[in-house]
Amino acid sequence: MSRTLPALRVTALAACLLTGAVLTHPALAATRAAAPSPAQQKLDRLADQFYVARAKFDPLLYATANGDSRYDDQIGMAISPVVRAKQFAQYHDQLRQLHMIARAQLPEKARLNYDILEFEINSQLDLEHFPEHLLPLNHFENVPSVLANYASGTGSQPLTTPAQYRAYLSRLNQLPAWIDQAIVNMKEGIRVGVVQPKAIVMKMLPQFQQLRSSTPEASIFYTPIKNLPAQFSAKDKEELTAAYRQAVERIGPALDSLCQFLESDYMAAARASSGYGDLPNGAAWYKARIKNNTNLALTPQQVHELGLKEVARIQRQLAELGPKLGYTGPANQLPQWVAAQDKFKPFHTEQEVLDAYRKIYATVDAKLPNYFSLLPKARLDIQLEPELTRATASDHYTPVAADGSHPGVFWAVVNDPAKYSNVGMTSLLLHEGVPGHHLHAALLKELPLPDFRKFYTEHPSAAAYTEGWALYCETLGREFGFYDDPAPYYGHLNDELLRAVRLVVDTGMHAMGWSREKAVAYAMQVLGYSEARATNQIERYMVWPGQALAYKVGALKILELRAKAQKALGPKFSYPKFHAVVMGDGTLPLPILEAQVDKWIASQK
Known part of the structure; x- marks a missing residue:
């Protein structure tokens, strides 16, 4: 791994380190903005x-x-x-x-x-x-x-x-x-x-x-x-x-x-x-939703085929992982087997679940400086989803308030602690918390950005970046060493499989005539979900068309840009510098993000 920069907790002054999208420490004291032109x-x-x-x-x-x-x-x-x-x-x-x-x-x-x-x-x-x-x-x-x-x-x-x-x-x-x-x-x-x-x-x-x-x-x-x-x-x-x-x-x-x-x-x-x-006019409406949520002019057929390809790739990885978990049955039954194993359900109380998440958070926090030179001051809070929406909600994050009146919160949906599996907790914390949504959203509040960019996380058109970034952060569990343990690695792959399945079922229902029942059956078969859990997911996509496409499309774009930078820069590639480019200008539409990364690669050469 290349030499990394020391971590910097952002302040209004420290944010002046951002020149374009690149973090340059020596410029801190000398950077002064010129008077704006008319x-x-x-x-x-x-x-x-x-x-x-x-x-x-x-x-x-x-x-x-x-x-x-x-x-x-x-x-x-x-x-x-x-x-x-x-x-x-x-x-x-x-x-x-x-x-x-x-x-x-x-x-x-x-x-x-x-x-x-x-x-x-x-x-x-x-x-x-x-x-x-x-x-x-x-x-x-x-x-x-x-x-x-x-x-x-x-x-x-x-x-x-x-x-x-x-x-x-x-x-x-x-x-x-x-x-x-x-x-x-x-x-x-x-x-x-x-x-x-x-x-x-x-x-x-x-x-x-x-x-x-x-x-x-x-x-x-x-x-x-x-x-x-x-x-x-x-x-x-x-x-x-x-x-x-x-x-x-x-x-x-x-x-x-x-x-x-x-x-x-x-x-x-x-x-x-x-x-x-x-x-x-539903076909045009859905196509507009795809563009709005992914920032790209993709057709439903393109997205559907990408989903099938990703499902097949991840399933091959899961087949190789099964024996390391102690599973020797048919590869397509691994999710069902994991879901049935009591050894992955160690909790008795909601507090035990929260404590486990907080322990993962502490471990991640200690590793961040090796991969990020730009870190927010604001800490992450972890709470339980309120009872009113717990039955239908998915785990999610709410951003920190700019005025400090409330923290960034990861809301964990725990309906029954005794049935709560620990295999997906690491990837979920990496996604919803750090370095996923919280690191991104908290930085937005601390960087010197105009309001229309500072408060740019929950918008549909921001989803490709925000959700793509969070899913990309799940993959960093490999660099952090979490996925040396086959159980968290299974959780990551299964969560990634969910995002690939979303490409298939979202386009299936909204563009290819799939029924709700067909989409539920597909999710149950591929993901090993119970009917209730699969239904909860599918009904979300029914009312929020296109949003679920943003995760995979955005993450694949960031991974593609990282691979491009690694190939172009070789030993000069640095995780902290790359992440500073991706995050240093806040939320960016994917085409603009790609242009920023390309510009940075050229400057590094």
């Missing part, structure tokens, strides 16, 4: 306007979920046809203004801002003519459930001050109008044939029924009042208690109307098919 000032203003417009349009997705708490009092009305039309008109105007700026007159870093801003605006416009607002609810991701999860105050919207309590209260007061608009949209969806599959509606309905309560005090949305901090003044406590009660009283009837509508009208109109291909 063209750059126009670009900066336009970038800020774009970010604010998008954050206000959908503050849950584009602000709060990305660690920006400035819009925590707003719910947004992105599903309103009127609001949506105004937003797209604004994007068209911003793109026109951007093209009036002479890109050639901008300095290098500003040209990168220009390119990313152009890419982001176009990514929004790619979906303009598809009626996504007519599908405002699904079981995997919906506004009422997101706000319900925030009620604990431990997620992306912390509740520790009176101001934070009032911000969340403001969102609750806006929820009934949002629900009313969602019902209007779904009625229009019924009229034009844009509805969710019946299987999805059957999963949605219990979620919203669970949000209802017999009294305001029993509502999950009243939870903040039950957890009022003792240091709040008597006046704040009194005012907040009364205001929350009134808000919950208004939410109740709205939820009743929603449940009644879903149970009667919407359930009857729900479709039997599984994919977007059965929706009006």
